[in-house]
Amino acid sequence: MKRLLLCGLCALAVNAHGQVLSWADIRDGSLYLQPAQNDTVQVRWQPAWQADAVEESLYLLDGQGRLQGERPISRQQTRGEQDWPLAASAGPYQLEVPGYSFRRYSVTHDADTRALFAPAKVHFSVQAQPDTELYFQVPAGEQASLAGKYHGGVRALEVERLGDGRRWHLALLPHQAYWEFERLALPQASTPQVFRLRLSGQGKAAFWLDGSANLFAQRVEHLGPLAQREGQVHLRVGNTRRGSSARLGVNLPYLLPPKASHAVLDEVQPHAAGWYSFVDVLQRKPDYEQAFRRFYLQRYPIDQDITLLAATGRRSVLDAEPTTSAGLDAWLRSATQWPGHALHYLAFSDEPNLSYPDYASYARYFAAMLEQVQRFPGARDAGVRIAMPASSNLVNGPMREGSRERVGLDWARRLLAEHGEGIDALAWHTWMVRDLLATRSYRQQVRAAAELVGLDANGRPRKALLLDQTNISSGSSLSPYEQDTQFAALWWASVAINASADGLLDMLNWFQLADEPQWPKGMIQVHGEGAGFSAKPVALAHRFMQRHWLPEVLSLDNDAFEVDALAMAEGDQRSLLGVNKATRRQQLQVDGLGAACSRAQLQLLGADDPPRTASLDCHQGRAHFIVPGQTLFALTWQTADTHPATRSKEAP
The missing domain is CATH 2.60.40.1180 (Golgi alpha-mannosidase II)
Incomplete structure (x- = not known):
């Protein structure tokens, strides 16, 4: 039996083997472990929200960054445990809990094993118990700040400098924009300073350090820099051709871009594109899209694109009624006039598994739209192809209640069974893989998609595979530490590499080209009226990747x-x-x-x-x-x- 001596995110416990430290309810973060002697790290998990609809993985790396343990967790494993040995000579280990996690992870190790926790920034990292306490250190000469965000749980950060007892209070306030948060500047000093942090309240907690190492400990003696081994x-490199590399693209705006943006857009050079088409707009203005479609298709080497039907404001739930039918006819007439020889994939809704009341409602709508396209003369000769279902996530369910009944792969399987001959492509969107170590899941997604549609005699998927929208986060749940920094460049490169590794994917699109006021998640930053445009690090990475991107994948x-x-x-x-x-x-x-x-x-x-x-x-x-x-x-x-x-x- 363990006897708890302290409460909170961290707990000091005693068992038959001596003292251990426990970290409770981690949802997103890295735990660095340097054992003083051989140890065992024990991980336990339980469901947080919709865990039965989501696959996850845990990773354990040694001091040189080599993978020592990986634990895939299936949708059925809402509860479970994993133990890994820690050799004193191989640290510091990194135990990674990739966010956004739908489970709560508790970690236990020997109390003498030095442990430092690196929380996520802006996103919540833990579900804290009342009055959780941790320590952090600011080295001499560093100008650090403590930051936090209110996620409906912990409401304030209380800070005490141990050297002189000076205290600060940082209230965490609700904000309309997800990416807004509070920050407390800490005094710069000529000697190292140690601080105690208390999380006021309980529940979801987001706290982190800027300007100094973002590391927190349960014990003061565990503080200090981490060793960084090379x-x-x-x-x-082999000679076997595995297949085709995915065409890299972006989702493009529903308007003709201003001339001032052309130079920075030219740096992106998309080879694929994603669009929305608003059926209510096309009903009123059938030729509305011609100008900007022609601009992009003539200016850039786009040989594949995909269009998601929606209504103004990207409203995704459509019915087979006169406005939708008229808008679709207008789109099909326009498609027969677009320049070039690109394939134009068409999806009848944006993430139906997220938005429609149930599968049956979407299936009825899909069948009606498919029949309308098949009746339209000249559509296939113009390159029009049918993609489905453009689901929110593929192997996992979307972020909503009842997610287990809405897994994208399951909806796609049912549509293929009902309309297989009329479907040309499987399309999906992936969000919330916010950890650089978890981007390997993109390779697993593509393999799952290929398994669903099957392979032909040449080893190619029988239906085109289109990952036509992806980003680090969904909607507006954005962190500027990710979207506007080198992190996005690393993430996008890693996603493209993993998604293309088996030569099975046809299209991969970043969402979206340029920032919008409520969704500043573009490759291009918009500086305001007349202030111009600039390329974010992810755009610079995209340009670098395109320059070295070749059409065939080697082993x-x-x-x-x-x-x-x-x-x-x-x-x-x-x-x-x-x-x-x-x-x-x-x-x-x-x-x-x-x-x-x-x-x-x-x-x-x-x-x-x-x-x-x-x-x-x-x-x-x-x-x-x-x-x-x-x-x-x-x-x-x-x-x-x-x-x-x-x-x-x-x-x-």
Whole structure:
């Protein structure tokens, strides 16, 4: 039996083996563990909300960033446990609870194991018990601030400086915009300062540090910097063509962009696009879309796009009634006049599994719209194709009550059974994978989609796979630490690499091109009336990726967890695009270049610099180079042998 001595997020307990520390109800964050002697970390979880509709994973990394443990958690496992051994020589370990989590995780370890918790910023990290207390440290000379956001639970942060007892109170207030929060500037000092933090209230809590290491401890003696050991990565590029890399694109606005924005838009250079079409607008103005559709299709190399039918304001629930029917007819007439030879996928609703009353309601509407398209003369010759269901999430359910009955994959399976011959593509949207280590789930999504539609004789999905909207967060639940920083660049590169890794995905679109007042989640920042436009870090990353993005995916062996990479080919051109998601620098060895290694070029894209050429060493056909923390890289070369590589599957 454990005997609790303290209450809150953290608890000191005693069991038969001595003192242990417990961390309760973590929903989003990293726990760093440096065992003084061999230890075992115990993780337990229970449902928080809609857990039976969501798959999750936990990750344990060692001190060099290598994966030591991964625990997939199925939808059926709303409760469970996982134990992992911790070797004293392999720390500091990182136990990652990726947010947004639908479960509450409690972690227990030996009290002598040094433990530091890094909470998420803006998003809530824990569900705290009353008067939870933690400690943090600000090194000498650092100008730090403590920040917090009200999520309906903890209502204030109480701070005490241990050296002199000085106290501060930071009230957390409701805000209309999710990304608004409170911040308390802490005094700068010539010596290290230790503070006690008390969370006033209980429930969802968001607290973090800016200007200093964002780390909190239960014990003062656990405070201090974390050791950052260099990572070692081994990549081996193969010659097997796995399939096609996804076309990278963005969701485009429902208007002709102003001339002042053209230069920054040109930097993005989308190869795919997502649109909304408002049926009530098209009913009144059948030619409304012609000007901006022509602008984008003629200016950029877009050979695939997708349109979601909606009503003004992106209202997603439509019925098979005269306004919708007239709007669809107007859209189909316009599609026969658009320039070029792009495929124009059409989805009849935006995230129906989130918004419609039930599957039957959407299925009736889908059937009526499909019949109308099939009757329209010339639609297929103009490149019009049918995509379904454009669901909110695929293997998981949407963020609403009753989510278990609304899993995107389940709705898609039923539509395929009813209308398989009339459906050309499976489309879906993914949100709330807010952890850089959890982006590997995108590869799992694509594999699940391919399994659903099946593969043809060439190993290609029988229906096109379109991940036509994705972003770090859904709706307006946005953090500027993510959307407006290098984090978004790392995230987008990692998502694109993982989603394309098996050569199965046709389209991948960032949502959306430019900031909107209620949804500042674009690649392009809008500075206000007449103030111009600028590219965010994610746009700069997108441009870097496009420059090194080739149409075919090659086989690649990768022994790293913090570094994602994708090998691509076009003729005798080769590209290895990668991203170091960690703050540690990584030593890379790349095999498979052969004699071409001496001709290879390396480019890096970090947080504060334009793309720069970096040096690499070649030895017996192997490339060796260093990638700094939080940096994209591209290794490019031309093969000496221009004969086609061996194919296990014929590329499309």
